[in-house]
Amino acid sequence: MTVGQISSAQGGTDTAKAADRPAAANRPRISMNARRQRAFYMFTSPWIIGFLLLTIAPMAYALWLSFTTFDGISPHWRYVGLDNYRELLSDSVTWDALGRTGLFAITSVPLSIIGGLGLAVLVNRPLKARGLFRTLLYLPAVVPPVGAGIAFKQLFDTNSGATNGALNIFGFDALGWLADPYARYVLLMVVLWGAGNIMIISLAGLQDVPRELHEAARIDGASAWRTFRSITVPLLSPVLLFQTVTGVIASVQTIMPLLLSADATTAGVTAIPQSNYQYMMHVFAQYFAVGRYGYASALLWVLFVLILVATGLIFRFSSGVVFYNVDPEAKK
Amino acid sequence: MPSHAGAPPSRRRFLALSAGGAVAGAAALSGCAMQVSSGVSGSGETVTLMINPDDLTPELIKQAQKDLGVKIRTVKYDITKLIAMLTNGNPPDLVRGIGAVDAAYFAARDVAEELDPYFARSSILRLDDLDPVNDLWRYDGRTQGKGPRYGMAKDFSQDSMYWYNTALFDKTGVDYPSETEPVTYEEWLDNAERLVQRKNGQTTVFGGSYNGLGKAILLTSLTAAAGGNLFTDDFSQVDFSSPEARKALGWYIDYCRVRVGPSIIDPDPNTWDGPTYQANRMAMSNCGYWLGGLINTAPKLAEVSRLAPAPVFEGGPRISTCQGGTGLWMPRKARNKDAAWRVFEWFFGEAPAKARASGGWGIPTLKSLRSLMPAQEEHQKQVLKVQEAELKHFSVASFTPYAKWEGLESIFNQIAPAAMRGDMSVDTLARRLNSAMNEQLKRGKEQVG
Numbered sequence: 036m037t038v039g040q041i042s043s044a045q046g047g048t049d050t051a052k053a054a055d056r057p058a059a060a061n062r063p064r065i066s067m068n069a070r071r072q073r074a075f076y077m078f079t080s081p082w083i084i085g086f087l088l089l090t091i092a093p094m095a096y097a098l099w100l101s102f103t104t105f106d107g108i109s110p111h112w113r114y115v116g117l118d119n120y121r122e123l124l125s126d127s128v129t130w131d132a133l134g135r136t137g138l139f140a141i142t143s144v145p146l147s148i149i150g151g152l153g154l155a156v157l158v159n160r161p162l163k164a165r166g167l168f169r170t171l172l173y174l175p176a177v178v179p180p181v182g183a184g185i186a187f188k189q190l191f192d193t194n195s196g197a198t199n200g201a202l203n204i205f206g207f208d209a210l211g212w213l214a215d216p217y218a219r220y221v222l223l224m225v226v227l228w229g230a231g232n233i234m235i236i237s238l239a240g241l242q243d244v245p246r247e248l249h250e251a252a253r254i255d256g257a258s259a260w261r262t263f264r265s266i267t268v269p270l271l272s273p274v275l276l277f278q279t280v281t282g283v284i285a286s287v288q289t290i291m292p293l294l295l296s297a298d299a300t301t302a303g304v305t306a307i308p309q310s311n312y313q314y315m316m317h318v319f320a321q322y323f324a325v326g327r328y329g330y331a332s333a334l335l336w337v338l339f340v341l342i343l344v345a346t347g348l349i350f351r352f353s354s355g356v357v358f359y360n361v362d363p364e365a366k367k
Numbered sequence: 368m369p370s371h372a373g374a375p376p377s378r379r380r381f382l383a384l385s386a387g388g389a390v391a392g393a394a395a396l397s398g399c400a401m402q403v404s405s406g407v408s409g410s411g412e413t414v415t416l417m418i419n420p421d422d423l424t425p426e427l428i429k430q431a432q433k434d435l436g437v438k439i440r441t442v443k444y445d446i447t448k449l450i451a452m453l454t455n456g457n458p459p460d461l462v463r464g465i466g467a468v469d470a471a472y473f474a475a476r477d478v479a480e481e482l483d484p485y486f487a488r489s490s491i492l493r494l495d496d497l498d499p500v501n502d503l504w505r506y507d508g509r510t511q512g513k514g515p516r517y518g519m520a521k522d523f524s525q526d527s528m529y530w531y532n533t534a535l536f537d538k539t540g541v542d543y544p545s546e547t548e549p550v551t552y553e554e555w556l557d558n559a560e561r562l563v564q565r566k567n568g569q570t571t572v573f574g575g576s577y578n579g580l581g582k583a584i585l586l587t588s589l590t591a592a593a594g595g596n597l598f599t600d601d602f603s604q605v606d607f608s609s610p611e612a613r614k615a616l617g618w619y620i621d622y623c624r625v626r627v628g629p630s631i632i633d634p635d636p637n638t639w640d641g642p643t644y645q646a647n648r649m650a651m652s653n654c655g656y657w658l659g660g661l662i663n664t665a666p667k668l669a670e671v672s673r674l675a676p677a678p679v680f681e682g683g684p685r686i687s688t689c690q691g692g693t694g695l696w697m698p699r700k701a702r703n704k705d706a707a708w709r710v711f712e713w714f715f716g717e718a719p720a721k722a723r724a725s726g727g728w729g730i731p732t733l734k735s736l737r738s739l740m741p742a743q744e745e746h747q748k749q750v751l752k753v754q755e756a757e758l759k760h761f762s763v764a765s766f767t768p769y770a771k772w773e774g775l776e777s778i779f780n781q782i783a784p785a786a787m788r789g790d791m792s793v794d795t796l797a798r799r800l801n802s803a804m805n806e807q808l809k810r811g812k813e814q815v816g
Contacts, residue, residue: 107450109476109814128781192636194569208568214632215784298638301446302581305777306631309784323446325774325807 094339101333106326119333129334132317133341136287139219139313143226144282148275151233156263158234159241169238176231183225184294188213191221213295218308225291233278240274241267269358276357280349284342292316314338411436412706417444417452417459418695422521427719435713437706453478458698460707461714466503466520466692468584471768473696474506474517475815480697481515485708491716492519498732503692503763509601511765518696519715522729524655525757526580526690527588527677529555530662534671535562535572535650546753549676549685552592552618555651559627562650574627575651576640577619580690583775584766588688589615591764593680602767603812605775605804607797614680616797623787631780632787644668651675655689656754660728663741674750676757686762694732730754769811770804778803 065073101119105112123129158169175183191198191212199209212221244267252262268275292311293304301323307316318338321331414437416423428439442448444463452458458478464470473479486494500523507514536543541561544550550558555575563574579585590597595611598604607616622628628649629635637643640652641661645668652658662672677687695714701707714720716733724731724739727747731737741747766772782799785791 104810104814106476106814108453108473108478110478111476111814111816188636193633194571195636199567199569203567203569210568211633213634215788296634298634300638302773302776302780303638305773306634306780309781312781320777323773324771324777326771327810 097332097335100329101336103329105328107322107328108326112329115329119330120337122330123333123337129314129317132312132314135310135312136314139222139289140283140286143223143286144279146223147227147230147233147282148278150227151230151278152237152271152275154230154234155237155241156267159238172234173231175228176235178229180291180294183229184291187221187225187228188295213308215308215310218292218295219310222291222295222311225295226286226289233282236274236278237271240271244270272353272357273359276349276353279353280346283345283349287338287342287345288315289313290315290319293319411438412703413438413440414461414703414706414710415440415442415459416695416710417442417449417462419444419463422463423714423719424722427722430718431710431713435709437709439710453698453700456700457702458700460701460703461695461697461711464518464694464696465580465772466500466518466694467690467763468581468766468772470504470517470696471506471511471766472771474515475508475768478699479517480699480701480704482517482519482697482708482711483515485711486516489708489712491712492733496733496735498523498730498734499761500689500692500730500763501732503689504694504696506768511768512763518694519711520692520694520732521715521720522657522723522732523689523692524657524729525677525687525754525761526655527592527653527688528655528754528757529575529577529651529653529675529677530644530658531651531673531675532644532647532649532668532671533673535647539564539650541650543673544675546673546749547676547756549679551681552589552678553681555678556618556622556625556627559622559651560625563627570626570633571648573629573635573643573649575653576628576635576643576649577622577651577653578629579653581772581776582619582779583772584690584764586612586615586619586779587764587766588690589619591688591762592677592683592686594683598765598767602765603769603808605767605801605808607800608794611683613793613797616800617793618680620783620786620793620796623783624789630787632784655729656727656750657729659741659747659750660726663727663747669744669746672746672750674753676753677760685760687757687760688762688764690764692732730758767808767811769808769815774807775804778807 102116103112103114154172158165158172162168178186190196193199193209193211193213196212198212202209210217212218248266248270249262252266257265292307292313293299293316295311296304296307298304298306304316305320305324314334315338318331318334321327321334325331416439418441420441420443423441428441431437432439442459449459449462464473470479486492497519500520501516502512503520504518505512505514505516531544533543539562541558544558555577559574559577561574562572563570564572577585579588587597590609590612593611593614595609595615597606597612597615599606606612623630623632626633629640629643635643640649640654641658643649644652644654644658645661645665647668656674659674662669679685695711697704697707697711720731720733720736721739723729724736725741727741731739740751742751779800782803783796786793786796
């Protein structure tokens with residue numbers, strides 16, 4: 036390539052650059068704020084699409100099913116309006132299951148929060164091998180629920196379980212732990228056994244409590260209990276509120292009774308001891324054992340509304356007792 | 368206001384786009400989901416079987432693919448998956464089912480294909496070679512056992528018979544049951560009470576287990592054994608208050624109440640009798656001939672195991688029902704019906720059928736395969752002798768097409784434990800079962816039309 040050619044080529048490039056300039060200048064400038072918004076939507080869109088596809092769409096489908104007699108098989112189903120909801124109101128099995136579920140929630144949620152908080156307080160102290168204790172106490176929380184169910188079934192089996200073996204050693208007769216009336220206690224034990232999750236969250240909350248406040252209280256002569264009640268608990272109250280809300284939601288949707296049942300099949304699940312026949316078990320049975328997809332969908336929608344109401348009530352009644360370190364109204 | 372090129376979408380627009388994307392994604396997923404039986408160019412068609420993993424070995428499948436020129440894909444049997452596939456319009460080509468309780472249910476809902484034209488031209492599954500048990504898969508729109516065939520049983524047993532462990536009988540000094548004359552149900556329970564072994568509130572050896580293949584079909588069979596019918600003639604109602612059904616129900620509640628074997632109030636963690644019987648912890652097990660498949664694999668257990676005729680009720684007829692007749696049916700919307708039929712013939716008449724027959728896992732459903740039933744060992748000869756004599760009393764207890772058996776069982780499981788614990792009389796239980804089950808049957812009849 037000669038010097039002249041190079042010069043000509045360069046001149047051409049310059050000409051092209053010059054021609055591009057006005058186009059680039061005409062392009063609308065994207066503000067930083069707009070860029071941020073675009074990035075926000077790009078990053079959140081997978082979740083939003085997933086939410087629409089895997090949550091909203093099935094919920095809408097279930098809502099539609101709840102107005103029909105669809106049984107999953109027959110093409111002869113029909114639209115029945117609110118009949119399934121009307122039937123639900125007079126179905127004693129549904130109400131009994133709902134009552135048991137409510138009782139389970141108001142028993143298991145406070146017990147697991149108190150238990151988890153108690154463990155957190157213990158492992159927050161300057162103990163030797165504190166890390167080991169924390170690991171051991173948290174370990175049950177990472178056991179998959181199916182594994183926990185199998186382990187508890189083996190442990191509490193009437194004829195070969197270790198629990199009855201221990202009772203026999205102390206001269207007591209074996210008990211039918213996995214049948215009524217004891218099955219509810221085994222269920223509660225499984226839930227409390229997994230309180231490590233609550234312990235970890237409470238522990239994080241405890242470590243956020245300013246040390247100076249405790250020291251000031253000690254100098255003022257406050258007892259340990261008084262310090263815990265008047266300083267630790269109020270500062271932990273947002274964490275406790277979170278645990279209460281998530282705990283209630285999880286407890287009313289628990290499928291642990293299924294995992295504790297002797298026969299976790301479509302028909303077997305209906306043989307769960309009455310005391311553990313909770314709302315979700317009833318939903319499962321109506322869907323898959325009875326084949327009433329319409330009615331079971333109505334049951335699920337009612338549960339969804341009840342959970343919304345319960346959550347709202349918890350927030351409403353907690354507003355006077357939950358202490359926020361940062362004023363939640365500040366940004367309004 | 369027109370939006371600027373390059374400007375971020377408004378929140379509303381973004382949500383609308385996301386919803387559009389979700390709908391498009393759903394449509395795409397729906398198109399991709401459960402693609403079954405698509406033609407495979409150059410290597411035959413694909414047939415999807417929804418079965419249990421132990422229904423077919425991988426070696427048999429490989430051999431069949433080679434012999435039939437059909438690609439076989441298996442999907443584990445799962446009722447929720449089946450419903451999803453049926454709803455989606457892409458059902459498996461062949462589905463596992465229990466003839467006694469599923470055949471009429473699916474046929475009445477128009478989802479099962481009539482197989483009579485296929486049987487008519489088959490040289491492998493000849494109508495004159497079919498055992499009468501296959502009539503469980505017939506339904507004429509009203510009654511099971513008549514009308515077109517919708518499936519076929521892979522093997523069967525007379526499920527009211529029972530196995531017993533002679534070593535445990537010897538230990539407690541209880542006489543062995545006769546090989547030819549049935550005991551009464553009352554005697555069976557009496558024997559179970561003598562055979563049960565307990566220590567510190569724990570049952571170390573169950574006297575006997577009597578739970579049938581499911582409570583709904585068990586109670587249907589027991590009522591038939593008492594000389595009656597659990598269902599009304601049109602199968603639209605149950606009647607537990609009839610003397611025969613009341614007798615059957617009372618006996619089963621007594622069985623649970625005396626706690627000689629597993630029940631809802633005394634669950635066996637093994638969920639079925641096999642492992643417990645195999646561990647010499649069960650003196651009598653209400654399993655039919657098919658349990659021999661398991662027993663034959665343990666020579667020591669086989670030596671002390673005997674099969675006994677189905678019990679009878681005092682004054683009742685001598686019948687011996689089949690409560691299962693598990694096999695395959697073809698969904699009406701199956702894509703590759705002809706290829707599926709080739710697999711059907713192979714499954715019921717060729718290598719898999721021969722393997723099942725010679726393994727002792729049930730009586731073959733083709734008469735021509737009976738000669739393959741195991742009879743080499745002494746105990747096998749005894750079992751075969753008792754079984755052959757029992758076939759004279761073979762019977763079928765027809766089941767309603769208007770409810771799923773699991774649905775009726777769920778009602779029983781919810782109401783009956785109170786009676787088993789003695790907190791409710793059998794008459795009250797019968798009334799409550801009538802009320803709850805008849806409501807479910809009424810809904811089913813309305814659905815089927």
